[in-house]
Amino acid sequence: MAPSAEPAASPGPTPGRAAADKAGLRRRLAQARAAMPVAARNEAGRLIRDCVLGLPEVAAAGTIAAYYSVGTEPDTRSLVFALWKRGSYVVLPVLLGDGDLDWASYEGPDSLAPGPRGLLQPLEPVRGVSTVARADVVLVPALAVDVAGNRLGRGGGSYDRALARVGPQVPVIALLYDPELLPAVPVMPHDQPVRAVARPGYGITRLPCAE
Template structure:
């Protein structure tokens, strides 16, 4: 058990590293992550995938979302609720995204409720870092911890990371939810736990 200050400092350090990456390196990483995920058996077979629209310096998900949608996968994307929880709605292509709270693009389709994430066959989650046990360090709002708590134990939950963000261990708190895998540009899908 570590304190919140250590998580805050680590988060700031890792986000600083992301910001220092050249845009071309971030683009190349996003393409590698997309290609690795599209070949994962659970992703290939999934009828429904809960994903997210990357913002800022996060590994790019836009081409991944488009590729999943074009191949007929039902893609759910989050809509941030006023209490910080996540509602979910379907992605109907790049033109279906509208500006949401805090500048996060979100789907314009009707909301399906916070529990909709529980119907996904695969859940892709943003993270600042993940350790080898699956402990995930997010942005600190707790939105994805709440969403991941609604996902069954047999569902593949995957954090999308840059190479240096899969680390030996992370500080954690009781409410933190683990992911079952991470995907990085160099390693592809890494199963954790």
């Protein structure tokens, strides 16, 4: 009997290769962020804040899942404060031991306390990992996003878990510096895409796009 013809394995990157590519790209992006003058990072945070506050979906949102920036991330602290001040219900992540994200409400700058990995986290009671599924807008950190919407995070997989719970119609917006929307980032099957990016010099870019 003739041996059955196995379909050829599809080419494309192996998981090990994609993981190594992600690690290398993360290093380069983190170095570029660290090399930015503090004043430029702060100005980027202000511009991103103003463009996100101006989005109709954000203005109309009852509940916004956001995050409190740390390190060299574009600053979100004044954005979170402004959203809360104008009456949105803002929930912030609380990192769980297994890397998943729970959520609790932001009730002003005094409602936060230091958490793991340098994070500032809400002191309010956690509301469950599925809280993010009830948000009208989700703001997410990223080191880079590509024109198809693929997102590269810091490598914990936390946002891949959280975004898997978010419906396809919900605006998921990553906040980036200008050079961080790339032609392609390495992607694995578990990676969850975003639907837009906000950048200081370009405002909102809906994805996928042809840029």
